[in-house]
Amino acid sequence: VHLQASGGGFVQPGAPLRLSCAASGLTFRRFTMAWFRQAPGKGREFVAAISRTGNLRNYVDSVKVRFTISRDNAKSTVFLQMNSLKPEDTAVYYCAVGQWGSTAQTRDFNQYNYWGQGTLVTVSS
Numbered sequence: 001v002h003l004q005a006s007g008g009g010f011v012q013p014g015a016p017l018r019l020s021c022a023a024s025g026l027t028f029r030r031f032t033m034a035w036f037r038q039a040p041g042k043g044r045e046f047v048a049a050i051s052r053t054g055n056l057r058n059y060v061d062s063v064k065v066r067f068t069i070s071r072d073n074a075k076s077t078v079f080l081q082m083n084s085l086k087p088e089d090t091a092v093y094y095c096a097v098g099q100w101g102s103t104a105q106t107r108d109f110n111q112y113n114y115w116g117q118g119t120l121v122t123v124s125s
Contacts, residue, residue: 001023001025001097001114002023002024002025003021003022003023003095003096003097003114003115003117004021004022004023004024004116004117005019005020005093005094005095005116005117006019006020006021006022007019007020007119008092008093008119008120008121008122009120009121009122010122010124011085011121011123012123012124012125013085013086013123013124013125014084015123016081016084017082017085017121018079018080018081018082019035019080019082019093019095019119020077020079021033021035021077021078021079021080021095021116022076022077023077023078023095023097024076026097026114028071028073028076029052029053030052030100031052031097031098031100031102032049032050032051032052032097032098032102032103032104033049033050033069033095033096033098034046034047034050034095034096034098034106034112035047035048035049035069035078035080035093035094035096036093036096036109036112037091037092037093037094037121038091038092038094038118039088039090039091040090044094044109045091046060046107046108046109047060047063047067047080047093048060048063048067049069049098049103049105049106049107050069050070050071050104051103051104053073054070054071054073056103056104057069057104058104058105058107060107062088063082063089066082066083066084066085067080067081067082067083068080068081068083078095080093080095082121085121085123086123087123087125090121090122090123090124091120091121092118092120092121093120093121094115094116094117094118095116096109096114096115096116097112097113098112098113099111099113
């Protein structure tokens with residue numbers, strides 16, 4: 001299984017950014033997908049998850065309304081649209097594949113067994 005994340009960058013507060021994560025080596029539509037992030041000096045934090053069909057989504061409170069997770073099963077890709085970015089959103093963002101049986105409610109990173117390499121998002125004026 002390989003996950004290739006992209007779309008990170010340096011943006012000013014209030015700007016949008018869209019992350020993508022292309023998956024290969026698995027039957028993508030069968031798995032919950034999620035985004036996590038890790039800020040400098042902090043642990044890995046759950047950001048958002050999406051169910052296999054995309055009908056259920058779950059977000060950490062700090063990004064609700066501002067971020068939207070989506071997926072394209074035909075292209076084996078999961079996205080994270082981030083709007084109104086804040087300096088506290090600065091982190092390396094990772095996409096992850098949920099273990100068999102996980103759902104959009106699964107926030108424990110131990111329940112995700114494949115990870116992308118991460119893409120850095122820096123929000124600063």
